[in-house]
Amino acid sequence: MKKVDVLLGLQWGDEGKGKIVDVLTPRYDVISRFQGGPNAGHTLEFNNEKYILRSIPSGIFQGEKINIIGNGVVLDPQLFKQEAQALLLGGHDIRKQLYISKKAHLILPTHRMLDAAYEAAKGTDKIGTTGKGIGPAYTDKISRSGLRVGDIMGEYNEKYNAIKARHKTILRSLNCRYAIRESEYEWRQGVEYLKSFKIIDSENVINSYLHEGKSILAEGAQGTMLDIDFGSYPFVTSSNTVCAGACTGLGIAPRNIGEVYGIFKAYCTRVGSGPFPTELKNETGEILCTVGNEFGSVTGRRRRCGWLDLVALKYSIMINGVTRLIMTKGDVLSTLDNIKVATAYNINGVVTEEFPYDLSSGEIMPVYTELKGWKTDLTGITSESEFPKELNNYIRFIEDRLQTPISIISVGPDRNQTIVREL
Ligand code: GDP
Ligand code: IMO
Ligand code: MG
Numbered sequence: 183m184k185k186v187d188v189l190l191g192l193q194w195g196d197e198g199k200g201k202i203v204d205v206l207t208p209r210y211d212v213i214s215r216f217q218g219g220p221n222a223g224h225t226l227e228f229n230n231e232k233y234i235l236r237s238i239p240s241g242i243f244q245g246e247k248i249n250i251i252g253n254g255v256v257l258d259p260q261l262f263k264q265e266a267q268a269l270l271l272g273g274h275d276i277r278k279q280l281y282i283s284k285k286a287h288l289i290l291p292t293h294r295m296l297d298a299a300y301e302a303a304k305g306t307d308k309i310g311t312t313g314k315g316i317g318p319a320y321t322d323k324i325s326r327s328g329l330r331v332g333d334i335m336g337e338y339n340e341k342y343n344a345i346k347a348r349h350k351t352i353l354r355s356l357n358c359r360y361a362i363r364e365s366e367y368e369w370r371q372g373v374e375y376l377k378s379f380k381i382i383d384s385e386n387v388i389n390s391y392l393h394e395g396k397s398i399l400a401e402g403a404q405g406t407m408l409d410i411d412f413g414s415y416p417f418v419t420s421s422n423t424v425c426a427g428a429c430t431g432l433g434i435a436p437r438n439i440g441e442v443y444g445i446f447k448a449y450c451t452r453v454g455s456g457p458f459p460t461e462l463k464n465e466t467g468e469i470l471c472t473v474g475n476e477f478g479s480v481t482g483r484r485r486r487c488g489w490l491d492l493v494a495l496k497y498s499i500m501i502n503g504v505t506r507l508i509m510t511k512g513d514v515l516s517t518l519d520n521i522k523v524a525t526a527y528n529i530n531g532v533v534t535e536e537f538p539y540d541l542s543s544g545e546i547m548p549v550y551t552e553l554k555g556w557k558t559d560l561t562g563i564t565s566e567s568e569f570p571k572e573l574n575n576y577i578r579f580i581e582d583r584l585q586t587p588i589s590i591i592s593v594g595p596d597r598n599q600t601i602v603r604e605l
Contacts, residue, residue, distance in 0.1 A: 183392050185440030188428045189508075191269035192498035194452040196478070196485065197445040198592055200224025202402045203240035205590075205600050206443075211396040212248045213241025213267040215387065216431030216561050217421040218403030219289060219319065220265075221258035221312040223479030231272060234479045236265050239401050242276050248391075249258050249276070252400075253285035254272030254421065256319040257331065259372030260291075260365070266375070269573035282376070283384035284332030287515040290342070292349035293318040293367040297360040309417055310454030312480050316348075320420035331381055334373050385433025392438060398430040406498035407452075414541045419457025425502040429550020444504035444586070446495060448576070449510040453478045457541035460488035460524045460548050474514040487552065489522045492583050497537035497588055504605070507584065510592040512573060513560040513599075521576065525583060555578060560593040566601055 189206065191197040204226045207213060220236040226243065235242070237257055239249040251257060269276055293315030300317065301308045311317060322328035322345065329341055346362070353360050391398060406424040407413045412424060421427060427443050449470055452458045462470065467487045470476065477486035489518065498504070515521055526535045526549040533549060556572040563569065569577075577588055591601045 183251050183394055183438070184397050185438050186388075186392070186428065186432070186434050187441040187443065188397045188400040188402065188425050188433060188439060188500060189443040189445060190356075190423065190425060190500075190502060191405030192403050192444045192446045192495055192502070192504070193406040193491075194458075195409045195451055196223075196451055197405060197447050199402060199445055199559050199591060200226050200235055200240040201510070201595060201597070202443070202445055202508055202600070203399065204228070204243060204516050205597055206375075206399060207241040207244035207464070209397065209605075210241065210247065210356065210399040212388070212391055212398040212400060213239045213404065214250040214252050214384075214400050214432055215239045215255050216252045216400050216428045217254040217423060218419065219595060220258050220314045221263045221316045221480060222403035224403070224528055225479050225595065226597070227595045229374075233556065234267065236480070237262050238269070238276065238280065240263055241401070242269070242279060243274065247493065248281055249280050249343065250383055250388065251281040251282045252279070252388075252428060252432040255283070255286045256289050256313065256316060256323070256562065257282070257376075258289035258294075259376045260368045261372070263372040263375040273498070280384045281380045281384065282331055284330065284381055285333075285384070286331045287319055287323045287328045288331060288334070288375050288563045289315040289319040290329065290345060290349070291362055291369050292346055293322070293357065294365070295353055295362075299353055299356040300475070302358070303356055304305070308455060310456070311351055312478070313437060317420045317515060320443045331376070332556055333489050334377060335381065335568040349542055353483070388432055388434060392434070400432060406416045406501060407494060409501075412454050412497075439503075441506060442504045443506050443508055444499055444502055445508050445510065445587075446490075449490050450488045451476050452488075453481070453485045456483065457546075458486055458488055459527060459541065459546045460491045461486050461495075462488045464517070467552050469517065473517060475512055489524055489548070490580070492580070493524060493527055493535055493537055493548075496584055498536070499584055502585055506582075506589040507586050508592070509577070509588050509592040512576070512591060514572065516557065517554040519557070520552050524551040525551050548553055551579070561599060563593050563601065566591075566603055577595050
């Protein structure tokens with residue numbers, strides 16, 4: 183029986199997951215999203231086309247592979263319709279290839295309103311969410327009062343209205359003004375559209391695919407530092423972004439997990455609030471942001487930039503059981519004379535390589551090792567043999583420290599700007 187390979191982010195999201203899933207798709211029969219929702223923005227570039235996927239898996243463009251939105255995802259019908267129709271406009275009819283789990287939970291218009299209201303109530307302590315209703319939708323799932331995709335196959339108004347009434351009470355208690363009618367109309371249009379897709383018991387389908395010998399790639403959203411259990415809580419998202427999330431989010435047994443691809447940028451970014459030990463609030467940070475075009479694919483917000491953090495990466499590799507690493511955006515560092523990498527934290531005078539319980543408690547000073555930059559444009563490189571020696575040193579340094587091989591190196595946003603070392 184085949185196993186499910188998992189590809190997930192090791193930092194604070196936006197590591198380039200979408201691009202690499204697209205590159206790996208020809209090796210698989212099935213690609214499946216297992217958590218998150220339209221807070222994700224996965225960018226794919228190929229043949230002079232560019233798409234940003236939110237809820238649809240990134241395996242949708244290479245051949246007619248089956249793509250599944252798993253039970254662990256929260257789905258906004260209105261945004262889903264927009265996303266699918268944008269693909270259609272680009273000439274990609276995905277209807278035959280895309281299956282949706284009955285057990286995925288729906289994001290309601292009032293979830294989005296609650297997201298905004300909770301953030302406003304937090305004031306300066308706000309999380310800086312994407313405003314897509316993710317937290318409130320997962321809250322309803324966990325408190326056993328959510329609406330699922332399977333529900334809309336029958337009469338769902340009673341359930342919907344009960345949830346809406348409960349949400350309105352909360353919104354009023356937060357002194358929040360709301361106008362539901364228009365967004366509700368769009369949302370219901372989205373629900374009708376969603377019904378035209380193949381809605382399935384995805385856990386059964388995925389397990390029978392495994393028995394038939396089909397190969398499956400599970401695509402993570404967000405990153406390990408945003409995981410609800412292991413991320414920089416409370417500045418996290420509301421799902422398990424880690425490898426274990428693929429088991430609960432797809433209905434696969436832990437022993438059926440195969441390779442775990444952990445993807446990271448050659449530096450670090452974070453969007454929204456929360457601690458970021460290696461953040462660069464200086465000219466180098468500006469350079470990374472400008473050269474790396476570090477603006478959120480969902481909200482357009484400027485991403486905060488900083489040096490690579492091996493303390494956090496090591497922790498992420500441990501939690502996920504990463505077997506192979508993937509490094510993206512090394513090309514963005516090409517203008518720098520020297521590149522720093524954090525190998526330990528100095529927390530209130532104590533140096534440690536261990537990731538702390540709370541990144542916000544006390545002052546964390548990263549301990550850096552400085553490496554020489556390569557000062558070479560990498561974006562046209564097609565083979566590892568063309569790597570400048572300083573890049574090889576950078577790669578070797580990371581592999582040594584993390585004791586995990588880097589199997590793929592991405593040197594630009596396009597599908598073709600990818601060097602696969604060995605898989
Ligand atoms: P995801 O959410 O992990 O899929 O990542 P995003 O799509 O949000 O952000 C990654 C951004 O970097 C996108 O704009 C990609 O097109 C781009 N990208 C991916 N890999 C590379 C790379 O190796 N070099 C450069 N310069 N850009 C890349
Ligand atoms: P992809 O899949 C980067 C961040 C938000 C905020 C926090 C909580 O593209 O890597 P939420 O809306 O989930 O309640 O926001 O998580 N965040 C992301 N940051 N990439 C993402 O997804 C993100 N999804 C959520 O900015 O700090
Ligand atoms: Mg993204």
